[in-house]
Amino acid sequence: MPLPRILIIEDDKPTASKYARVLKQLGECTIVKSSPKVFYxxxxxxxxxxxxxxxxxxxxxxxxxxxxxRILEKLRELPPPYRHTSVIVVTGNREPEIETRCRQLGITDFFVKSAYSIHELRNSVTRSLERWEQKQREQKQQEQERRRKEFPTVILFLAASPLDATQIGWYQEFHDMHQALQRAEFGNQFDIWSFGEIRPSDLQTCLQKYRPEIVHFSGHGSKSGEIILEKRGGESHPVPVEALSKLFSILGGKVRCVVLNACYSEPQAQAIAKHVECVIGMSGEIYDGAAISFATAFYQALGFGNDVKTAFELGCVQIDLDRLDEPDKPKLIALNNDPATIVFTE
Structure with a gap:
């Protein structure tokens, strides 16, 4: 995460340098001494x-x-977010009307150079940054809530392509899925969140944070049915079948469909299907082209209001239409539900 940014407007070089030394651990400091550079x-x-x-x-x-x-007055005339920037005045001017005018313009703090400590200034900057960080968290939460209301169906797209394995085209898969939904009649009812280089620790975070209805995995699978995520260094990390199944039994409350677009993922799909309405896995090795064709047609069909069974069949047909000779690799598993009744659009 990038450091917060602190702009120091001070024409005395030793004073500005002192501020920067004290505040460098709080954020990235930039020093300017005149108004043209301030607004730049x-x-x-x-x-x-x-x-x-x-x-x-x-x-x-x-x-x-x-x-x-005058700089402060012009700053408050700018559009958001600039006009709302926290301003701490540090000046040698002791005139009461100066402080009064600054406070009228919404400053955060006012210090007179001859009567303040550098620790007080640092604490003031720290409080300002904490308020900014809190506001960022609140805005992000509001945006997520807005998107949940605007887009009824959340798709969580997770991908992994470890450095020690053949690199897969998950970027292309995500792009084609996204484009297919945009073309679809009800595509605006889906909201896709995508994450690459997924590590095991990311799974719980993503499921709890985004609360998806559909989880899509693009990546590799092992012949024993495990999906392959990434270690911290980028190497392969096979995920035990029962461990992933248990994760969905605990956190899969909103999840209605899981798509494991990875080779040999049918055993994992069977295990997850005990806890999720329907799961799609691959019965053997499947190449990038066929996997992408299937996913694109599948999500386009959902976006046109089709049920999961129809969308699955259209995905398999698309593999055939593209002459990729693997239409029998995808398997739809629904142990306790009829996928023909599962629709994600209104």
């Missing part, structure tokens, strides 16, 4: 906190002694 850096990096001196000597645009006030 503001638009370039969108800082989370600004340290602002009021008296910027020789400013080429705001030639008054109180150029910092």
């Amino acid at each position: 850096q503001l638009l370039l990096s969108n800082p989370q906190v600004i340290l602002l001196d009021i008296e910027l000597k020789g400013d080429p645009i705001f030639k008054s002694k109180k150029a910092g006030i």
Whole structure:
């Protein structure tokens, strides 16, 4: 995760350098000393906190002694998110009307250089960044809730292509699936979240965070039926069949369909089907072209309002239409449900 960005507006070089040394552990610091560079850096990096001196000597645009006030006024006229940036004023000007005007313009804190400690300044910046991080979390949560309401069906696309295995075209698979849903009549009722280089620890996080109705895996499978994820260093990590099945028994409450678009994944599909309405696995080795053709047609059919059984059959037919000679590899498993009754569109 990138560091927060702190913009230091200070014309005295030793003072600006001192701020940067103290604050470098909190965020990436950039120093500017005049208004033209202020607005350039503001638009370039969108800082989370600004340290602002009021008296910027020789400013080429705001030639008054109180150029910092004019910068602050212009900042508050900008569109979001720039106008909402946290500003901490550190100035040598002790005039009460200066502090009053700054507070009217919504600053976070006001320090007089001759009467503050550097630790107080650091604490103020820390609090500002904590508020920003909290707001980011709240906005992300609101966006997820909005998307859940706007897109009734969440598809979680997980992919792994370990460095020590043949590289697969999961990027192309995701692209073609996404395009197929966009072309479909009800494609706007699906929301796809995609994640590559999946490690075992990511599975629980993704299932709990995104609460999908459909989970799609693109990657390799072993001849013993295990899907292959990645270790931290990128090497292959086979996932035990029963372990993955147990994960879906615990966290698969909203999951209605699982697609394991990986070689030899039928045993894993059989195990997961004990806990999920329907699961698709591959009965043997399947090549990239056939896997992508199947997935593209399958999701396009769902996007046109078809049930899972029909979508599955259309996926198999597409492999035949593309002359890829593997239409019998995908297997649809539904132990306790009729896939002809499972529809994801309204």
